[in-house]
Every structure is written in structure tokens, then in C-alpha cells.
Amino acid sequence: MEKSILITGAARSGKSALAERLALRPLGRAVYVATAEAWDDEMRDRIAAHQARRGAEWDNRHAPRDLVDMLIETDGDAPRLVDCLTLWLTNLMLGDADWRSEGERxxxxxxxxxxxxxxxxxxxxxxxxxxxxxxxxxxxxAGWLNQTVAQACDTVILCVAGYPVRVKPNDFDF
Structure with a gap:
């Protein structure tokens, strides 16, 4: 498995389901790092639907703002799945944090x-x-954050209608 993967795409494109399959593939267990905050009933329902897909093979963690610290804390042998960067960015922006510095970090x-x-x-x-x-x-x-993280990742995948399309690495030389 690649060391770092960024999966991007539109809402409801199958990103999370793909990421969950990839994270479990090497060991049959993984760490799920959730960034969402349950601000209303609709968001609570979305979070519950994501949780219902996952079983005992997941070590569930919550990092709405301190994502880097959570990655350091959970670094070991099991893959980590961070879902999702745009919600993390939302939390940082609404909290008046220096989101650009956090993205670089x-x-x-x-x-x-x-x-x-x-x-x-x-x-x-x-x-x-x-x-x-x-x-x-x-x-x-979000565009800046996605580019910054994509550049640091080994692999970038665009998910379209549930199908992954590899973006990085690519064969283009621009």
C-alpha cells in the first residue's frame, strides 16, 4: 500500500467507501480519524450512516481541529483514514485558526x-x-489545501460515480 493517498471527488461520489476498503486491505484493521462536528440533526444522521458502515476492525478517533497531533498519536502499524479534509478546513476557518499554516504543517x-x-x-x-x-x-x-496535501501524497485518486481514477502518479511531463 502507498504511504499516503488523497482521494478527492464530488459529494456522494464514493470517496469514503473507497477509502475504507483501501485502509482495511493491508491488515484488516485501521484507524478512522473523523473530522466532522455534529452541528445539527442532518449532520448527526450523516455521521451515524458513516459509523454504521464500520465495524470492530476500526479504531475510531475524533480530530475536528488537531489533525496533525492525531496523526502523530496514532502512527504505528495500522493505516489511518482521515475523513475528511474539507470538514477539517471548515472547523479551522470557523474557529479563526491559521488554516494555511495548519495545512502546511x-x-x-x-x-x-x-x-x-x-x-x-x-x-x-x-x-x-x-x-x-x-x-x-x-x-x-479548499483548492489550496487539496493541492498542498496532494503534492505531499504518493497517490491521488479522483472518485467519479463510485469509480476511482488515478491522478498521481501520472505519465505526463509538464
Whole structure:
């Protein structure tokens, strides 16, 4: 298994299910690092649906803001699945944290991890330009974060309608 994988795609594209299969493949067990905060009933339902898919083979952790520290704490032999970077970014932005510094810190931390790490993230900039400032700032920040983490990862996969498309490594020389 590659040491670090970024899986990106649209909402409901199959990213999380793919990431879960990949994380369990080497040992039959993995660490699930959830970044979501349950702010309302709809989000609680989404979290419950994700949890219902997972069984005893998962060591579930919660890191809504301190993701780098959680990766350091859980580094061992089992793969870690981080779901998802865009929710982590949301938490950082709403908490007035220096999200850019945290993103750089995350990318740098990947070089020192022993166990594999799989990140799930969303492609949010493929549609129209958002009408409000916060949404535009989030779209731009997510694009920057995805590029920063993708550059640090060994493999990048785009998930489309449940099917993975390998983006990195590629055969192109630009």
C-alpha cells in the first residue's frame, strides 16, 4: 500500500467507501480519524450512516481541529483514514485558526509518518463562483489545501460515480 493517498471527488461520489476498503486491505484493521462536528440533526444522521458502515476492525478517533497531533498519536502499524479534509478546513476557518499554516504543517508531517494515511477530501471549485464572500474564501482555501496535501501524497485518486481514477502518479511531463 502507498504511504499516503488523497482521494478527492464530488459529494456522494464514493470517496469514503473507497477509502475504507483501501485502509482495511493491508491488515484488516485501521484507524478512522473523523473530522466532522455534529452541528445539527442532518449532520448527526450523516455521521451515524458513516459509523454504521464500520465495524470492530476500526479504531475510531475524533480530530475536528488537531489533525496533525492525531496523526502523530496514532502512527504505528495500522493505516489511518482521515475523513475528511474539507470538514477539517471548515472547523479551522470557523474557529479563526491559521488554516494555511495548519495545512502546511499537515503536508510536512506526512514525511515523518510510518503507517499509511488515506485522506478523503471534496472537490468544491468545479461549479459556479459562489455568491458570498465566505463561500468564495472556503472554495479557494479548499483548492489550496487539496493541492498542498496532494503534492505531499504518493497517490491521488479522483472518485467519479463510485469509480476511482488515478491522478498521481501520472505519465505526463509538464
Amino acid at each position: 499537515l503536508a510536512a508531517a506526512l514525511m515523518h509518518q510510518k503507517a499509511p494515511v488515506i485522506f478523503v477530501t471534496n472537490e468544491v471549485g468545479a461549479g459556479i463562483v459562489p455568491e458570498n464572500r465566505l463561500a468564495r474564501e472556503f472554495r479557494d482555501a
